[in-house]
Amino acid sequence: MTVTVDTGHRSIGQLFLAQVAKNPSGRAFAGPSPITTAAPGTIGTTTLTWQETADQVSALAAGLVELGVQPGDRIGIASGTRVEWILADLAIMCAGGATTTIYPTTEAGDAAFILADSGSSILFAEDAAQLAKFRAKAADLPDLRAIVVFDGTDIDREASGPEVLTLAELHERGSERLAGEPSLIEQRVAGIGPDDLATLIYTSGTTGRPKGVRLVHANWIWESNAQAKLGIIEDNDLQYLWLPMAHSFGKVLLCAQLTLGFESYVDGRVDKIIETLPVVKPTTMAGVPRIYEKVYNRVRTMAQDKGGATWKIFNWALGVGREVVALREQGKEPSGLLAVKYAVATKLVFSKLQERFGGRMRGMISGAAPLSREVAEFFHAAGVPIYEGYGLTETTAGAFVNLPEKFKLGTVGLPLGDLEVKIAEDGEILLRGGNVMRGYHHLPEETEKVLSDDGWFHTGDIGELDDGFLRITDRKKDLVKTSGGKYIAPSYIEGLFKTIVPQVSQVIVHTRNYCTMLITVDPDEIKTWAQGAGLESLSVPELAGHPQLRAHVQAGIDQLNGQLNRWETIKGFVILPHDLSVDNGEITPSLKVRRKFVEEKYSKELDALYAGSSAD
Incomplete structure (x- = not known):
């Protein structure tokens, strides 16, 4: 159906x-270089109206x-x-x-x-x-x-x-x-x-x-x-489109743009996003968690490195912002003393983050992978809210999203349009609606595995409904059951660890009879850390094996373990000598980790973490 x-x-x-x-004369698209679709001289500009x-x-x-x-x-x-x-x-x-x-x-x-x-x-x-x-x-x-x-x-x-x-x-x-x-x-x-x-x-x-x-x-x-009715993007917006x-x-x-008629600045160069945003001054953008994590870690690290009053003011402002976010989740706005404190926090701290995004950003969308609550809370507090959503290629991308007037951090929001959702007995999310694919090309047997005769698509993701909001637990195939019958959700642990150690780029939790980690460091963030540690002369591969960095990461894991159940705690880790990349096939172009590929590629390193051990 x-x-x-x-x-x-x-x-x-x-x-x-x-x-x-x-809207023939309205601006439709812009780009970083001349658009060369016609003979030389007929366009030669970086913008196009709808008629052009x-x-x-x-x-x-x-x-x-x-x-x-x-x-x-x-x-x-x-x-x-x-x-x-x-x-x-x-x-x-x-x-x-x-x-x-x-x-x-x-x-x-x-x-x-x-x-x-x-x-x-x-x-x-x-x-x-x-x-x-x-x-x-x-x-x-x-x-x-x-x-x-x-x-x-x-x-x-x-x-x-x-x-x-x-x-x-x-x-x-x-x-x-x-x-x-x-x-x-x-x-x-x-x-x-x-x-x-x-x-x-x-x-x-x-x-x-x-x-x-x-x-x-x-x-x-x-x-x-469905998107035209959400209120996240409006017809007068300027979108930064890099995905x-x-x-x-x-x-x-x-x-969405074809329906609403807003303008898009189109530039797929991921390494240029941070420097281009203040120039373009967009009002909306969609992205993946890794982009937001990098910004969050950079801002926090800079404040922490300055120390003293700067670090104290940063934490005070973040605390005030969290109070405001908690109110807004209930559909309320701050008043009285809290409103005054939030105005001061915005002027001293949050306005600087807003300027990093061009100073006009009304809201952003995050999808393709889980966004940690801490990162989402920070951006909401800073007045640059991220509305987390969820979908798959098989559901034409969009299936759920949080809304400006109705959001709940830690969830991927409410269903779009008339989309139907139900949770199977094993926790798998099932969807039915007008966005569900017509099947896999030339693969009828694969189609039958995920698409029932009555139209329900089996997503392969595990989740639960919280007052209509969908909360994703993990990929069904990634959930691990311990010998004691307990389930481990790697993505939750990975997201939590990234907020504890800002120098981390990618994390892969691996489980056999206990949990271990493959870790990569962010090349930019690790340079800043290395300067503070007196190791600025070392390359990233040299830092990866240095005892000081291992001690720093171990301190983060100790903090992480204090927030986990006993069966989820990390018992060992490896810091890889380079970050994961698209070119090496380790992450997808949308910056999602190819977990199985990475685990197979570094199987020797993982084997060493379990050698001679029978810990439960």
Whole structure:
């Protein structure tokens, strides 16, 4: 059974064209570099209005039709987050095709598998490196007819394989087609139905081949309609959009924009976020916990390093802020003496954090992984609230979220729209609604494992309902049962430890007959710590094995263990010589740890922590 919502739109293309008609001169997108979709000199700016966006999208969509794209054809995009990614995706939608998303960091074998499995006939590639990756696999891609490159004009036209052209060349072909057939795109969009395939997003598993999640136009329209009613993002907002557009979390934010008509500054360079925010001055942003953790740890460490009055004022302000947050969770605002103290705390401490985010941030969304209560509480106290949400690729990203007027820290919020939720006997979260996928591509048996005949999707996550708010305990497959029958939830312990030792970047709790940890340190934070410890001359790998750092981490673990049940306590740890990275396959592009992969990669280090021990 499929639960539907009447949104008034049948497809993403129709939703887009409706926004263009509604607000043609309004600002739609901006980026850090000139947008080069047309011939030189025709745009050459870093911003696009909705009408300018439509002009670009229409030409690119017509160019795809000129390349032979038929309704339902799959078209790949292998690129980082940038305005051109969005233009290409909208062009695919308006040509009647379906977008196959590919992370630019995906290794060549998996990338070729995704293109082949999806049957993609055209590929948008970000640059020469992406082009070379797919050309090397041309023999495995018999359906691939053409590759359109975003960056670079110096393309090897003589190489064998699919036709290669630049984005400007595709735009030119489309413009010529539209000159003779001006209603082409409107006709294509009119032919798209809500149950037509819109997107294939391949989940990045740690074992086996990725699975293609089939999301139809109705899924995205349901999401856009549900988000428009939340009040988190408004039509006059400026969004900072950095999330991978190859991920459902990034794409769902685009659908919200198509509905509400706000502007997005698009820049996928994760290492530039902190320095760019004060320049862009956005009013809203979505991110993953690691980004917020880094900011929290930096602010706290700076105050602690200054010591004396600064550290005392910081802790006083945080205490006042926590009182205010507790009131706001009850739907109340501070008054009297507390209101006065909060105003002082904001002026002395919290205003500095607000400026780090540009000084205009109304609220942010966190998803993709658990956000620790301490970090969430800090940002709420500082007047830059984070509204934690929850969803999966299979639920078109958004399923639950906390709201400005109704939130509960430690939960992922209330269900979106008319989404149904129930908790199975074993604690697994089951969902049913208009955002649930239509199945895995070419994998009916895998689909049957997670999607029941009556429409209930088995998320694989364990949770509980708290007055309507959903609280996630852990991934079902990650929960560990001890020999004494007690369950251990690694993500809870990991999040707690990151707030105790701010120099930590990633933590993986591993359990056999007791708990141990794999730990990495943040390269920036550890440099500051090293200076205070007189070890500034040492590299990160040298610090990882230094007794002083081990003692510092052990002190943090002792503090952590004091907050855990006996069977959850950490009995040993290893500090790895480098941080986990996307390039090494240890974390996903959305910054989630590939737990099984990391545990297998460092199996020798883990084995050493259990050698000769039979502790219970």
